[in-house]
Amino acid sequence: MSQELQLHVNGEPRSVEVGTHETLLGVLRDKLKLFGSRGGCNIGYCGACTVLVDDKPVSSCIMLAVQAEGKRLTTVEGLSEDDKLHPIQQAFLDHSAFQCSYCTPGFILTTKALLAENSSPSREEIREYLVGNLCRCGSYYNIIEAVEDAAGRMRG
Amino acid sequence: MNVGKAVPYIDALERVDGSIGFTINLEFPGMLYARVLRSPSPHARLLKVDASRAEHLPGVLAVLTGADFGPDSDMELFYGGMMSDQPVVARDKVRYVGEPIAVIAAEDPETAERALSFIDVECEDLTPVYDPYEADTEGAPLVHDEYGTNVCSYFKLRHGDIEAGFAEADRVFEHRFYSPAAQQFPLEPHVTIASVDDDSATVWSSTQAPYPVRESVAKVLRLPEDRVRIVVPPLGGGYGGKNFVKLEPMVVAVARKAGRPVKLSLSREEEVVTVTKHPAVVTIKTGVKADGTLTARKVDIHWSGGAYADTTPPVARGGGLTATGPYRVPHAWVDSRAMYTNLPQAGSFRGLAVNQVVWAYESQMDIIADALGMDPLEFRLRNLIDEGENWVTGESMEDSHYKDLIREVADKIGWDKPSRSEGHLKRGKGLSVTLKSTITPSTSRASLKLDANGTLWVFASSVEMGQGVKTVLAQIAADAVGVPLEQVRIVDPDTSVTPYDMTTSSSRSTFSSGGAIRDAAHSLKSQLLDLASEMTRHEPADFEIADGFIRSKNPSGKEILLAELLQRSGCDELFAEGSLETEGGLDPETGQGKGSDHWHQGAGAAEVEVDTETGKVTVLRYHGASYASKVINPTNVRLQNEGNVVYGLGPALFEEIVFDDGRVVNPNLDSYPIPSLEDVPKHLTSSALEAPDAKVPYGVGENTLPSVAAAIGNAVFRATGIRIYDLPITPEKMLRALRAKQEYSK
Numbered sequence: 048m049s050q051e052l053q054l055h056v057n058g059e060p061r062s063v064e065v066g067t068h069e070t071l072l073g074v075l076r077d078k079l080k081l082f083g084s085r086g087g088c089n090i091g092y093c094g095a096c097t098v099l100v101d102d103k104p105v106s107s108c109i110m111l112a113v114q115a116e117g118k119r120l121t122t123v124e125g126l127s128e129d130d131k132l133h134p135i136q137q138a139f140l141d142h143s144a145f146q147c148s149y150c151t152p153g154f155i156l157t158t159k160a161l162l163a164e165n166s167s168p169s170r171e172e173i174r175e176y177l178v179g180n181l182c183r184c185g186s187y188y189n190i191i192e193a194v195e196d197a198a199g200r201m202r203g
Numbered sequence: 204m205n206v207g208k209a210v211p212y213i214d215a216l217e218r219v220d221g222s223i224g225f226t227i228n229l230e231f232p233g234m235l236y237a238r239v240l241r242s243p244s245p246h247a248r249l250l251k252v253d254a255s256r257a258e259h260l261p262g263v264l265a266v267l268t269g270a271d272f273g274p275d276s277d278m279e280l281f282y283g284g285m286m287s288d289q290p291v292v293a294r295d296k297v298r299y300v301g302e303p304i305a306v307i308a309a310e311d312p313e314t315a316e317r318a319l320s321f322i323d324v325e326c327e328d329l330t331p332v333y334d335p336y337e338a339d340t341e342g343a344p345l346v347h348d349e350y351g352t353n354v355c356s357y358f359k360l361r362h363g364d365i366e367a368g369f370a371e372a373d374r375v376f377e378h379r380f381y382s383p384a385a386q387q388f389p390l391e392p393h394v395t396i397a398s399v400d401d402d403s404a405t406v407w408s409s410t411q412a413p414y415p416v417r418e419s420v421a422k423v424l425r426l427p428e429d430r431v432r433i434v435v436p437p438l439g440g441g442y443g444g445k446n447f448v449k450l451e452p453m454v455v456a457v458a459r460k461a462g463r464p465v466k467l468s469l470s471r472e473e474e475v476v477t478v479t480k481h482p483a484v485v486t487i488k489t490g491v492k493a494d495g496t497l498t499a500r501k502v503d504i505h506w507s508g509g510a511y512a513d514t515t516p517p518v519a520r521g522g523g524l525t526a527t528g529p530y531r532v533p534h535a536w537v538d539s540r541a542m543y544t545n546l547p548q549a550g551s552f553r554g555l556a557v558n559q560v561v562w563a564y565e566s567q568m569d570i571i572a573d574a575l576g577m578d579p580l581e582f583r584l585r586n587l588i589d590e591g592e593n594w595v596t597g598e599s600m601e602d603s604h605y606k607d608l609i610r611e612v613a614d615k616i617g618w619d620k621p622s623r624s625e626g627h628l629k630r631g632k633g634l635s636v637t638l639k640s641t642i643t644p645s646t647s648r649a650s651l652k653l654d655a656n657g658t659l660w661v662f663a664s665s666v667e668m669g670q671g672v673k674t675v676l677a678q679i680a681a682d683a684v685g686v687p688l689e690q691v692r693i694v695d696p697d698t699s700v701t702p703y704d705m706t707t708s709s710s711r712s713t714f715s716s717g718g719a720i721r722d723a724a725h726s727l728k729s730q731l732l733d734l735a736s737e738m739t740r741h742e743p744a745d746f747e748i749a750d751g752f753i754r755s756k757n758p759s760g761k762e763i764l765l766a767e768l769l770q771r772s773g774c775d776e777l778f779a780e781g782s783l784e785t786e787g788g789l790d791p792e793t794g795q796g797k798g799s800d801h802w803h804q805g806a807g808a809a810e811v812e813v814d815t816e817t818g819k820v821t822v823l824r825y826h827g828a829s830y831a832s833k834v835i836n837p838t839n840v841r842l843q844n845e846g847n848v849v850y851g852l853g854p855a856l857f858e859e860i861v862f863d864d865g866r867v868v869n870p871n872l873d874s875y876p877i878p879s880l881e882d883v884p885k886h887l888t889s890s891a892l893e894a895p896d897a898k899v900p901y902g903v904g905e906n907t908l909p910s911v912a913a914a915i916g917n918a919v920f921r922a923t924g925i926r927i928y929d930l931p932i933t934p935e936k937m938l939r940a941l942r943a944k945q946e947y948s949k
Binding site: 076082083084085086087088089090092093095122123124126127132136137139140141143145146147148149150151152155173174177178179180181182183184185186187188189190191 | 211212215216218219220221222223225227228388389390391437438439440441442470471668669670671838839841842845846847848849850871872873877878879880881883887
């Protein structure tokens with residue numbers, strides 16, 4: 048079974064033909080070629096596929112694409128404006144908050160959701176909120192520092 | 204100068220905007236998708252593999268089976284990174300659960316997946332062997348019948364007179380330590396795409412070893428190596444799991460059959476049967492005098508290598524070579540035996556081979572110190588080798604800094620101050636030190652091209668897998684030639700343009716590719732000086748190159764841009780080649796000789812808290828230190844040093860692949876957790892020691908990883924009096940041991 052799906056991705060309406068069994072991650076990558084969302088474990092544990100659905104972080108590997116109809120989707124490709132990095136991206140860059148960076152878009156998007164809820168999170172709150180995003184290279188310390196810095200920048 | 208500066212990753216922008224081009228993103232016109240039929244049995248004779256029904260399904264372009272490798276085939280069945288013992292797909296026998304039996308290439312992944320169930324397989328089960336000791340006994344089932352033995356690799360070290368050494372000792376200690384299989388777990392799985400014509404092949408692969416892969420692909424396709432091109436985009440993690448050849452042979456073989464490009468990317472369930480960490484049993488017997496001086500050490504290691512060799516020979520060697528530790532041991536004896544078993548092949552794992560032996564020798568160092576009533580730090584300092592001392596291989600250990608490293612971590616953890624336990628929360632501190640070899644002998648080549656726009660192109664085959672090698676090599680190249688970092692471009696590995704490099708492993712790239720680049724830079728600079736000399740009729744020695752300019756050393760100090768020098772000389776580009784080759788090697792009977800060009804050195808100190816009600820071990824504080832010789836980029840060094848510690852927490856505390864009759868029970872994160880922010884110590888710090896006059900950077904690589912488990916295990920002992928011998932140190936094991944101790948004290 049497939050159907051024409053109206054998605055709202057990074058501020059733009061996108062119409063795609065999708066199978067009812069297809070995951071949101073599969074559609075973002077294979078149909079829309081948004082490769083910033085990445086499959087890691089494909090069972091919703093590693094966070095590499097994190098996207099924002101109505102501003103909430105969701106593991107797109109375990110969400111059906113049809114469930115995203117009518118919702119606002121944000122991927123890492125939708126963060127920069129006028130070729131200027133989002134402050135969270137800039138903080139991750141400045142702190143080298145990555146090594147292989149396969150997990151980085153997921154961390155950045157979860158951070159965006161965190162900072163929307165809590166503009167000055169403590170280290171403990173950062174750890175708790177980002178616990179579902181895994182970095183196998185082990186760059187967690189730089190990530191915590193980048194999140195703290197991003198919070199500061201966004202508070203202005 | 205760029206070397207020594209914390210410059211950001213040169214590819215940082217594409218890492219934070221998500222545009223970095225991993226292999227898994229690549230697609231080509233007409234590309235097919237592969238799926239693999241895998242063995243359900245750990246050990247069986249293959250009686251029938253009938254793919255005819257699958258071949259006729261709509262959308263299926265090719266099915267590769269053992270039957271494609273008959274006497275008239277244009278392909279070779281066997282390949283291997285170290286030994287040609289692995290079939291592209293199983294033909295006569297299957298040797299582990301998950302071994303490829305057939306590969307299907309179809310128009311889309313779903314069709315390929317569905318077609319798997321249309322292949323008929325019949326097999327006759329054989330008795331499997333899993334345990335490396337059992338595999339090493341007379342009459343054990345043979346994993347490879349034709350070899351007549353299950354021994355895959357055997358490393359020996361003989362130094363001094365071992366029996367005399369034990370006779371000199373006042374006390375002799377013998378213990379056995381166990382490390383289970385674990386997963387490298389790169390978040391980007393293994394991915395290979397191949398396009399094969401009659402007389403050439405191009406392969407895009409997430410590999411750490413483009414040149415060894417080229418060799419295997421050429422062998423399988425029976426093509427000259429110069430007709431095979433291996434392209435390696437940046438990796439989404441490797442950790443040794445992508446070292447040497449993996450999926451490439453089956454993908455090129457099915458692509459040749461299908462006549463169209465084919466892509467294979469593995470599921471997590473397939474990842475865990477593609478490569479694992481070596482399970483190892485280390486039995487270590489140590490003689491010591493009453494004053495704490497070591498007299499002798501005898502070590503037996505049994506590695507389970509799985510069904511095929513992969514990188515087992517260097518593991519048996521690297522672990523065996525270093526099994527007595529960085530200590531002064533006058534009489535040493537090591538038998539390091541790697542066995543074929545009916546498990547998925549074990550291969551390189553971040554901290555190669557040394558993780559398993561450091562767990563053993565550093566745990567035992569604390570056991571001995573405790574028995575002698577000595578402080579573990581003092582006991583180590585009494586026995587650690589000094590600068591220039593002779594070691595168990597008979598080689599002189601130059602540039603040794605083990606004492607500095609252990610003092611550094613002890614100081615940073617506050618070794619002098621006792622931990623404070625409260626009620627059921629027991630705290631303690633532990634230390635560990637690591638010595639690790641780098642592949643020796645080995646070769647890296649590099650070339651440099653300076654174009655008339657002033658851009659310096661660096662060609663090297665070191666793979667960027669997150670360790671930041673492109674950034675570090677750019678810094679080295681910029682300084683070695685004398686151009687600004689912004690003018691340096693690093694070309695991604697592509698065997699049709701980037702020159703030979705052995706592998707990106709063994710913590711070697713900063714040293715070896717960096718050395719090759721410096722060598723090439725030397726030649727490039729002399730060409731530039733010659734050009735200036737020709738243009739001005741001054742001697743080449745009258746000029747110097749810096750910041751992208753060439754300037755006269757005479758008082759006039761005239762300078763012009765390098766780009767302008769090339770333009771004025773009518774020269775479009777200058778090209779230079781360089782290499783770094785290391786020498787060494789060991790006698791196969793005695794392990795005497797030169798084991799490593801230079802030695803990787805690390806240490807770690809942990810403070811843990813053990814909840815005696817739940818058995819949970821929490822690492823409160825950790826300091827890792829490595830000897831860098833010379834730091835190229837402090838940011839990258841910190842990421843490596845601390846990333847190692849985080850990575851090491853998994854196998855220390857919870858990572859273990861569980862097999863049930865050879866079948867992996869816990870392939871994915873729901874049952875195989877890896878460290879998250881919850882597990883990372885609240886205080887994690889690191890340092891990299893440098894030598895003030897160091898000429899050559901060693902790189903830091905994996906040096907802080909192997910100490911992690913023993914530092915934690917030793918801290919757990921000092922907190923609770925419980926000694927765990929088999930990793931990981933799980934709450935279940937702790938609780939069981941705590942209860943047994945309680946019972947005993949009643």
